[in-house]
Amino acid sequence: MPANPTSLSLERPASLKAALSMLAADPALTPIAGCTDVYVGLQFGTLTERRFIDLWDLKELRGISVDRDVLRIGALTTYTAIIQSTIVQKRLPMLVAASREVGGAQIQNRGTLGGNVANASPAGDTLPVLAAANARIVLRNHKGTRTVAFDSFYTGYRKSVRQPDELIVAIEMPRIDGQQWWRKVGTRRAQAISKIMMAAVRGRDLRIAFGSVAPTVVLAAKAAAVLRGGGSIADAQAALETEIAPIDDVRSTGEYRMKVAANLLAQFWNETR
Amino acid sequence: MKLTVNGKTRTVTAHPMKRLLDVLREDCGLTGTKEGCGEGECGACTVLIDGVAVDSCIVPLAHAEGRKVITIEGATATRTGKALQDAFVVHGGAQCGICTPGMILAAARLKPGASEHDIKVALAGNLCRCTGYPAIFRSVKSALKRGRAR
Numbered sequence A: 001m002p003a004n005p006t007s008l009s010l011e012r013p014a015s016l017k018a019a020l021s022m023l024a025a026d027p028a029l030t031p032i033a034g035c036t037d038v039y040v041g042l043q044f045g046t047l048t049e050r051r052f053i054d055l056w057d058l059k060e061l062r063g064i065s066v067d068r069d070v071l072r073i074g075a076l077t078t079y080t081a082i083i084q085s086t087i088v089q090k091r092l093p094m095l096v097a098a099s100r101e102v103g104g105a106q107i108q109n110r111g112t113l114g115g116n117v118a119n120a121s122p123a124g125d126t127l128p129v130l131a132a133a134n135a136r137i138v139l140r141n142h143k144g145t146r147t148v149a150f151d152s153f154y155t156g157y158r159k160s161v162r163q164p165d166e167l168i169v170a171i172e173m174p175r176i177d178g179q180q181w182w183r184k185v186g187t188r189r190a191q192a193i194s195k196i197m198m199a200a201v202r203g204r205d206l207r208i209a210f211g212s213v214a215p216t217v218v219l220a221a222k223a224a225a226v227l228r229g230g231g232s233i234a235d236a237q238a239a240l241e242t243e244i245a246p247i248d249d250v251r252s253t254g255e256y257r258m259k260v261a262a263n264l265l266a267q268f269w270n271e272t273r
Numbered sequence B: 001m002k003l004t005v006n007g008k009t010r011t012v013t014a015h016p017m018k019r020l021l022d023v024l025r026e027d028c029g030l031t032g033t034k035e036g037c038g039e040g041e042c043g044a045c046t047v048l049i050d051g052v053a054v055d056s057c058i059v060p061l062a063h064a065e066g067r068k069v070i071t072i073e074g075a076t077a078t079r080t081g082k083a084l085q086d087a088f089v090v091h092g093g094a095q096c097g098i099c100t101p102g103m104i105l106a107a108a109r110l111k112p113g114a115s116e117h118d119i120k121v122a123l124a125g126n127l128c129r130c131t132g133y134p135a136i137f138r139s140v141k142s143a144l145k146r147g148r149a150r
């Protein structure tokens, strides 16, 4: 955070409608929610945006509900709210497990699901969960609402189909038919940025997703197809190697990540049925 | 902008994106809240907003407007807070002391009789360079025992 915030501006709409008109008039505004990414970016100087719009008080973006068997989580829902929700505990335990491992309590109290999705970091912990859950992202601008399959939400490293005048209003998940599984491998449980994460569903649905192994979250469709077809774990691991491309970075090497991903796949298959 | 700090209504004239940490220290003169990392990693700047622990170095003033903020100065005026503070002294939970206010606020919401696991979860976002943690966990445990009458 620059010691002097006077170079920054903040719009504070009183309703979602007001927020969407402000964004329509001025799409250069950057939304802020729990600020756990934004303020770190300001502090480091990696975030060059100077004009912001505050979503934190927009009640329309909070809340967890089930409608026609679809779980809907408002974009502004915090990790703490997810962890405490009996609905999410029952329908999407892998999201509860992932949320428990995001930062410490202070981060869980402020960080939001919508912020994690919008921030689009390849290391975002909830992203593999949403991929494995076959989630849909609900976007809205002043003209209306559209729903995008999570699969096609990201278009590249830190890029998504969200337009500057759109807000993420909610994340929706159909009922999951199968056992849910989640693992995060990091250097230290709390606060650690992930080296690699895997979320998966095994049942009538079989979906396997990895985070931190490519510029965006990866749905390992080939590995899943091998396993669904009764193939061996070794064959599934070989298929997996063709669909992920982990890189070397400050946290880990690509080779290490590839090995861990293969191990996680085997562990998932052994621990579920 | 109006907010309640440790039970007192304050009107501060500051930028809505000023860090709550700086507002507390500079505009309210409450220097008990410490800055460690300035990026949400260490928890030294922990305060409660409406009873919820947050890192004040990554909270804009705007998000405290109209809300109740408790800092270490306010927390140690309560029975639980005082019990925690005393226990940190007795059990060697504080060495240089930079992390201590944040530790106490992060622990303030624990219920008497909380398990070691609960304590570790509550303090997972608080780093200490000095003690190596066991003394901190001991301090919190003993305070929660003594603070039972809360």
Ligand SMILES: Cc1cc2nc3c(=O)[nH]c(=O)nc-3n(C[C@H](O)[C@H](O)[C@H](O)COP(=O)(O)OP(=O)(O)OC[C@H]3O[C@@H](n4cnc5c(N)ncnc54)[C@H](O)[C@@H]3O)c2cc1C
Residues within 6 Å of the ligand: A030, A031, A032, A033, A034, A035, A036, A037, A038, A039, A040, A055, A075, A076, A101, A102, A103, A104, A107, A110, A111, A112, A113, A114, A115, A116, A117, A118, A119, A123, A124, A125, A126, A166, A167, A168, A169, A191, A192, A193, A194, B039, B040, B041
């Ligand atoms: C110490 C620390 C530890 C962390 N640990 C983890 C971790 O373990 N795993 C992990 O995944 N993340 C972690 N994070 C990152 C962060 O907490 C999460 O990404 C969080 O979910 C971001 O949510 P937020 O509400 O704070 O977003 P903000 O910081 O407010 O916003 C993040 C981005 O999303 C945009 N945005 C937010 N909401 C919306 C919306 N509704 N519509 C459109 N755009 C929106 C903002 O414009 C911004 O670009 C950590 C951060 C810190 C500081």
Ligand code: FES
Residues within 6 Å of the ligand: B034, B035, B036, B037, B038, B039, B040, B041, B042, B043, B044, B045, B046, B055, B056, B057, B058
């Ligand atoms: S100073 Fe705020 S978390 Fe470290």
Ligand code: FES
Residues within 6 Å of the ligand: B093, B094, B095, B096, B097, B098, B099, B100, B127, B128, B129, B130, B131
């Ligand atoms: S006592 Fe020095 S950082 Fe904890």
